[in-house]
Amino acid sequence: MLGVPKMKPQTKREYLRDLVAEKNHCHRPLTDEEKALGFLGWHERGYLPHCDFPGLVQFVTFRLAGSMPVSRRGEWEHLLKIEDDREKRTKFEEYLDRGVGKCQLRNPRAAKIVEDAIVEFQNERYELLAWCVMPNHVHVLVHVWNWPLAKMLQTWKSATAVKANRSLNRVGTFWQREYWETSMRNEEQERLAIRYIENNPLKAKLCRHPELWPSSSARFRDQCRRLVLPA
Numbered sequence: 001m002l003g004v005p006k007m008k009p010q011t012k013r014e015y016l017r018d019l020v021a022e023k024n025h026c027h028r029p030l031t032d033e034e035k036a037l038g039f040l041g042w043h044e045r046g047y048l049p050h051c052d053f054p055g056l057v058q059f060v061t062f063r064l065a066g067s068m069p070v071s072r073r074g075e076w077e078h079l080l081k082i083e084d085d086r087e088k089r090t091k092f093e094e095y096l097d098r099g100v101g102k103c104q105l106r107n108p109r110a111a112k113i114v115e116d117a118i119v120e121f122q123n124e125r126y127e128l129l130a131w132c133v134m135p136n137h138v139h140v141l142v143h144v145w146n147w148p149l150a151k152m153l154q155t156w157k158s159a160t161a162v163k164a165n166r167s168l169n170r171v172g173t174f175w176q177r178e179y180w181e182t183s184m185r186n187e188e189q190e191r192l193a194i195r196y197i198e199n200n201p202l203k204a205k206l207c208r209h210p211e212l213w214p215s216s217s218a219r220f221r222d223q224c225r226r227l228v229l230p231a
Contacts, residue, residue, distance in 0.1 A: 016044040023049065038148045047178045052149045057129065059193045061093065062153060062179035063137035065172075066102035068095065075100070089180050096137045097204040103135035104174070110164040111215040114138060117159045122229060126152065129227065130194040132201065133215035139197040141190065153179055 023042040030041050030053070040052040051058075068076055076095050082088040105111045111133045118140060122128045125147035131140045142152070161174035184190045198210045198218035210218035222228050 013046060016046070016049060020044050020049055023051075027053075037146055038151050040148065040150050043150075045178065048180065050150065050179075050181060051183055054144055054146060054148075056149075057141065057143045057184040057190055058149055059182045059184060059197075060140045060142065060149070060153065060179060061089070061137060061181075062157070063096060063176050064102050064104060065174060065176050067136035067176065068092075069101045072100060086182075089182070092180075093137070096134070097200070099135050099204075101136060104164065104168055104170075105133055105138070105215075106135040107168060108214065109167045113163045113167060114156070114160045115215045117156050119229065121147070128217070129190060130197045130217045132197045132213065132217070134200060134204065135206075139200060141184075141193050141197055149181065 127143035201213040
């Protein structure tokens with residue numbers, strides 16, 4: 001139609017800013033106390049939207065730098081075009097399970113460093129419901145209390161990067177900067193997430209039974225499937 005100006009296409013950063021603004025508009029605002037604790041609400045860091053509120057049960061995935069090599073971009077670049085967030089995350093995690101990139105967490109010492117950091121503040125800063133340290137990524141299902149998710153991830157990554165690099169006699173960036181999280185809607189979704197996390201080594205054909213994987217919450221389940229950590 002003549003006389004109608006062409007709309008300038010949004011950049012990815014503009015799209016994220018608009019998306020985050022919309023989600024914050026629809027969500028309850030953070031209280032001053034929650035802001036003082038460091039909660040960020042809906043926010044973005046240039047790549048993915050993040051949800052950071054107290055009281056949520058969050059399924060978090062973070063991965064190693066180099067776990068999706070630029071040299072093999074042709075294998076995973078098409079995944080970026082998937083519009084459905086759940087499908088996109090699933091496809092990316094399937095690619096990670098192939099282990100084609102950096103897999104420093106295959107080393108038992110490095111994997112234990114990461115697991116110890118995750119478990120360290122269990123029932124003090126947060127409640128862990130499940131976790132699994134894979135060769136190149138980590139899954140955690142966590143009930144957020146008064147310790148913000150963003151701060152949680154920062155603590156886990158900073159604490160483990162230095163120790164793991166030292167243990168592996170390497171230097172350089174250890175973790176990819178971004179992470180994925182999904183807020184659980186109900187207990188059924190939580191149960192499905194626990195099953196997914198603890199069965200990940202089995203799905204990736206790394207072991208025959210989930211409880212045999214050495215860096216997973218599966219080995220701490222009692223006969224009633226309750227998570228019981230050693231004192």
